Amino acid sequence: MRRQLLPALLMTVVLTVLTGIAYPLLVTGVSQIAFKHRANGSLVEVSGKPVGSSLLGQGFTGVKYFHPRPSAAGEGYDGLASGASNLGPSNPDLLKTIKGRIAAYRDDNGVAVGIEVPVDAVTASASGLDSGISVANARLQATRVATARGWPLHDVLAAVTRHTQDRQWGFLGEKVVNVLALNLDLDRGR
Amino acid sequence: MTTAAWLQLGFLISALAISTPLLGSYMARVYGGGKAPGDRLFLPVERVIYRICRVDPDREQRWNIYAYSLLAFSAVSVIVLYLQLRLQQHLPLNPDHLVGVPSALSFNTAVSFLTNTNWQNYAGESTMTYLTQMAGLVLHNFVSAAAGAGVAVALIRGLLRRRSDTLGNFWADLTRTTTRVLLPLAFAGAMVLVSQGVVQNFHATKVVTTVEGRHQSIPGGAIASQEAIKNVGQNGGGPYNANAAHPFENPNPITNVFILWMILAIPFALPFTFGKLAGDRKQGYVVLAAMVGLWLVGALIAMPMEARGSPRLTALGADQKVTALQSGGNMEGKESRFGAVGCGLFADSTTGTSTGSINCAHDSMTPIGGAVPLVNIMLGEVTPGGTGSGLYGMLIFALTAVFIAGLMVGRTPEYLGKKIQAAEMKLVVIYLLAVPLVILAFAGASIVMTTPLHSLANHGPHGLTEMVYAFTSQGNNNGSAFGGLAGNTNWFNTTGGIAMLVGRFFLMIPALAIAGSLGRKQPVPASAGTFPTGTPLFAGLLVGVIVIVVGLTYFPVVALGPITEHLIGRY
Secondary structure, eight states: OGGGHHHHHHHHHHHIIIIIIIHHHHHHHHHHHHSHHHHTTOEEEETTEEEEETTSOOOOOSTTSOOOOOOOSTTTTOTTSOOOOOOOTTOHHHHHHHHHHHHHHHHHHTOOTTSOEEGGGTSOOSSSOOOEEOHHHHHHHHHHHHHHHTOOHHHHHHHHHHTEEOOBTTTBSOOEEEHHHHHHHHHTOO | OOHHHHHHHHHHHHHHHHHHHHHHHHHHHHHSSSOOTTHHHHHHHHHHHHHHHTOOTTOOOBHHHHHHHHHHHHHHHHHHHHHHHHTGGGSSOOTTOOOOOOHHHHHHHHHHHHTTOOOOSSOHHHHOOHHIIIIIIHHHHHHHHHHHHHHHHHHHHHHHOSSOSBOOOHHHHHHHIIIIIIHHHHHHHHHHHHHTTOOOOOOOOEEEEOTTSOEEEEOOSSHHHHHHHHHHTTOOOOSSTTGGGSTTTSOSHHHHHHHHHHHHHHHHHHHHHHHHHHTOHHHHHHHHHHHHHHHHHHHHHHHHHHHHOOHHHHHHTEEOOOOSSOOOSOOTTOOTTTHHHHHHHHHHHHHHSSOOOOSSOGGGSOHHHHHHHHHHHHTTSTTTTSTTHHHHHHHHHHHHHHHHHHHHHTSOOEETTEEOOHHHHHHHHHHHHHHHHHHHHHHHHHHHSSGGGGGOSSOTHHHHHHHHHHHHHHHTTOOOOOTTSOOOSHHHHHHHHHHHHHHHHHHHHHHHHHHHHHHTSOOOOOOTTSOOSSSHHHHHHHHHHIIIIIIHHHHHHHIIIIIHHHHHHTO
16 A cells, blocks of 8 residues: 555645646636636626626615515625525424514515415525525515605516516526616616 | 426436437546547646656556555545645635634545535635635545546446456546546536636625625635536535525526536446446446436425425415416525426435535425435435446445345346355445444434534424434535534534545445456356346346335434424425
8 A cells, every 4th residue: 555655645736736726727717718707706887886796696675676585694695604594394493584574574565464475585595695586576576666766666567577587498497586687777767 | 397397307308318328438438448539638648647646557456456546545635635724824825814724624624525525514605715625625526536437447347357356547547537537527517607607716705885885795716617526526515605506606597407417417427338338238228227217206206395385384474386477385495596496406416416516405495305315315326326436336236136136036146247246245235334334323323412412403303304414415425414504513523524434435445345356257158047137127126226225224214304394294
């Protein structure tokens, strides 16, 4: 076995250089030339200043904005603490939290008690950085946003439709509304 | 399940059906010993590597020398990684000024990446420097997969060679797998990922002021390059804590299905390689059929279970129905762009292989939906398994299956003309028992002690599942988790590290020893009494052996965990 140690050490060094240094640097080099915007985090700018990434959700609490899903990342949408609640489906803490969120969602959006609340609006995502919400969730929030902005409802609903991303290629994944893009669109005015 | 969900599954299967023969034939030429495609490009690079490392790639090794090379390489590279983790604050590429990793966590992490497990008791974005990620962890993402492929190829050679003492050369198998299989696939995969929005830079974390005036940290890193090899090599260790649920690792449904393909491509192609090298494709198809069958069953349980949602939430007033306006289902711990079915398919694939990357929180899945990944891992990750480890795992099960068939008819069992005798079966038993022993012992000990229980996020039957999942995942070198368990304690770092080492080397060494023993034998010609191993009947027997011999070992604990939770919660 001792005779194998020198090749083992040399192999570790050589393969580190090849796969651990040359390979990521090559990918970085090509990416920075070919896909500069995306390789750097798909940043969204408003009047020259970055306000977030089009791929990452961010917290919105104001009445005139659409709200994202609940987040378990740090205090909510913390880019350095991505993660899920990891609570099991029967966990009493989870059920209590969701019960509270359903009541708050109904309060905020004037949803009658008999009406069910879309599940994505009251559950935390896996990353805590989910950028999307369901169309059902967006539609229920639209009345509040329209009232707060003094807009006709159909203008807000039209904006929701504009920022609804269909399933990719028609069948991959799920239909989602990008909350950041939608809110920025609303801020640009009618 | 919706039509779209069926189409997504069908699309993935079609992509794999195309890649399996192409990649399988290519790998057969890489390992076959003759000329291989791309020799003009790869041979000069490999010659330089061999010369620097002072190895002779044509020098054939006996099984024990092959194993010594594997162990020496593992020992040296794990020590180097451990030192990198401990000393990372003194090394370059640390724009966020992260500190050195504590000793117990460094031990667990170094072993975790050495053994292709990628269990993570840390959050990448706040613990590991860019250099640690790319030069330390990515290296092991490549070589742990390559070493697995080496053992599988050595076992194939043992089955096919006649009266031969040798099984090939470890250094050559390691190098050729890295240069010819993993690097090209990873590079191409990384470029696809970046084109869709996976980040690839060396910026420090960027703090932006959000629309509502709050601050948000936007992390950077060489993510695409790591994401590609972490899936191509069935490693699974994400640069970010949320793994492939993080929008910067897996931004959209196209990358999601592409990652699924990367996870499954090599493991499904290797049985084809086996059939081709054996000169009898049916032998490969039988193994492939068993893999596909069990993988599909898992997907078809987990996908609808998650889409159905949780009756607890319906009772509270949440709408989980699948409609045109929402994907519905059990959405706790899931991403809206992948939905509940996207989680089920991913969870099945990442645990049928030894990957362990996740696009949803397994801990928050429904009891039966979450039992699918757990049982997949318990079955030894052979559906279709990791790079190499899936195939050698399946071949060991095939030996068990012919042995059991032989017992039934009272005839010495044969596989590919090689007599399976007491020496091989003793090694098979070590292979089969080492992992369940270590998993159940550590999980049992953790439950009767007081302190480890403080690490649980959930209690009752779900808490048991959480604990058992942790050791099952580490013992079988998967790396996915019921993430509620706070594993960064001395107890879990140490026991988990031991479980991972046992799960790697108590399987690899017996597999190599079996290869050595088989290689020395003279094949016996097939006769009327030979049990044919290239038939659908044998595929059925193989599935039966996996489910009965391996599955039953764990049945009591599965009954107490997810099945109890399902029944008392009326899911």
